[in-house]
Amino acid sequence: xxxxxxxxxxxxxxxxxxxxxxxxxxxxxxxxxxxxxxxxxxxxxxxxxxxxxxxxxxxxxxxxxxxxxxxxxxxxxxxxxxxxxxxxxxxxxxxxxxxxxxxxxxxxxxxxxxxxxxxxxxxxxxxxxxxxxxxxxxxxxxxxxxxxxxxxxxxxxxxxxxxxxxxxxxxxxxxxxxxxxxxxxxxxxxxxxxxxxxxxxxxx
Amino acid sequence: xxxxxxxxxxxxxxxxxxxxxxxxxxxxxxxxxxxxxxxxxxxxxxxxxxxxxxxxxxxxxxxxxxxxxxxxxxxxxxxxxxxxxxxxxxxxxxxxxxxxxxxxxxxxxxxxxxxxxxxxxxxxxxxxxxxxxxxxxxxxxxxxxxxxxxxxxxxxxxxxxxxxxxxxxxxx
Numbered sequence: 001x002x003x004x005x006x007x008x009x010x011x012x013x014x015x016x017x018x019x020x021x022x023x024x025x026x027x028x029x030x031x032x033x034x035x036x037x038x039x040x041x042x043x044x045x046x047x048x049x050x051x052x053x054x055x056x057x058x059x060x061x062x063x064x065x066x067x068x069x070x071x072x073x074x075x076x077x078x079x080x081x082x083x084x085x086x087x088x089x090x091x092x093x094x095x096x097x098x099x100x101x102x103x104x105x106x107x108x109x110x111x112x113x114x115x116x117x118x119x120x121x122x123x124x125x126x127x128x129x130x131x132x133x134x135x136x137x138x139x140x141x142x143x144x145x146x147x148x149x150x151x152x153x154x155x156x157x158x159x160x161x162x163x164x165x166x167x168x169x170x171x172x173x174x175x176x177x178x179x180x181x182x183x184x185x186x187x188x189x190x191x192x193x194x195x196x197x198x199x200x201x202x203x204x
Numbered sequence: 205x206x207x208x209x210x211x212x213x214x215x216x217x218x219x220x221x222x223x224x225x226x227x228x229x230x231x232x233x234x235x236x237x238x239x240x241x242x243x244x245x246x247x248x249x250x251x252x253x254x255x256x257x258x259x260x261x262x263x264x265x266x267x268x269x270x271x272x273x274x275x276x277x278x279x280x281x282x283x284x285x286x287x288x289x290x291x292x293x294x295x296x297x298x299x300x301x302x303x304x305x306x307x308x309x310x311x312x313x314x315x316x317x318x319x320x321x322x323x324x325x326x327x328x329x330x331x332x333x334x335x336x337x338x339x340x341x342x343x344x345x346x347x348x349x350x351x352x353x354x355x356x357x358x359x360x361x362x363x364x365x366x367x368x369x370x371x372x373x374x375x376x
Contacts, residue, residue: 057267062290065260072264072272075225075248096253104250190294202269
């Protein structure tokens with residue numbers, strides 16, 4: 001097997017954060033948002049953090065969908081704050097979405113990528129970010145007006161400030177170590193999640 | 205020149221169907237609709253880097269109470285297949301207008317494989333297909349296909365034949 005090129009990571013500290021603590025610390029009031037959560041860890045985590053709340057649309061497939069679903073939702077609901085939370089694997093599958101979202105620049109949309117550097121669902125293979133690819137720099141290059149990478153617990157507060165206080169599109173990269181997400185049983189029947197989400201959001 | 209007759213009626217049909225988000229990958233056959241969308245203060249015109257982005261955007265729009273349409277070329281259909289599991293699995297509306305390549309007067313062999321496969325691939329992926337060959341039918345087919353998509357919450361594609369669009373001529 002050919003050896004993969006490990007991109008120089010001399011500016012990249014080792015990931016130390018546990019996502020089960022870092023994600024709730026970054027998003028302390030998850031019920032305040034309309035949330036589109038990407039497949040696997042992100043969807044499990046937001047469902048756990050909201051007790052499978054109706055404001056969370058968690059994906060179980062359609063890998064690459066979450067950022068653009070969040071864009072469509074943000075354009076449709078300009079008065080609500082929309083959060084896309086996804087993983088490095090899903091974001092890598094559809095990097096062009098960052099460019100599309102930057103062009104539209106919806107002020108009510110926030111993007112969070114929980115980056116564990118691994119394809120956690122498929123056997124923990126290294127993802128491109130685990131080998132040094134920098135998604136926050138890609139987001140900045142795409143034109144997302146504010147980007148921030150969180151490597152330590154001390155940096156979570158600045159990420160939270162960008163999400164909660166600043167008005168405008170931003171991208172927050174949350175670098176976490178390998179390990180499980182928060183989890184609780186959640187509905188994998190998408191039509192149920194769909195109806196629940198719309199019933200809570202839209203007038204009858 | 206056919207755009208001066210049937211394409212304004214197609215844009216009017218999209219408006220009548222209460223579509224407010226129009227996503228597209230740039231395409232000569234859709235140029236009129238794209239220009240209209242950008243000029244329309246009540247339409248969000250969203251240029252994509254790849255077609256499957258538009259399927260996800262449409263799903264998010266619908267979750268938020270709006271309707272979207274995706275404009276693409278037959279070559280873009282091939283980029284969409286797994287993403288079509290989103291509207292199918294969630295039983296959400298999805299509506300797309302597809303300009304066909306690889307048929308009437310095609311000069312570019314690279315357009316032929318996906319153009320030929322487009323109706324079968326969309327059908328296999330669970331998308332209802334309607335085809336327009338005559339300018340006089342275009343607006344009506346779009347109107348009724350949009351109604352099918354949004355009233356029955358199913359994925360629907362309208363295929364604009366290459367003869368309808370007019371064969372593309374490149375000076376090489």
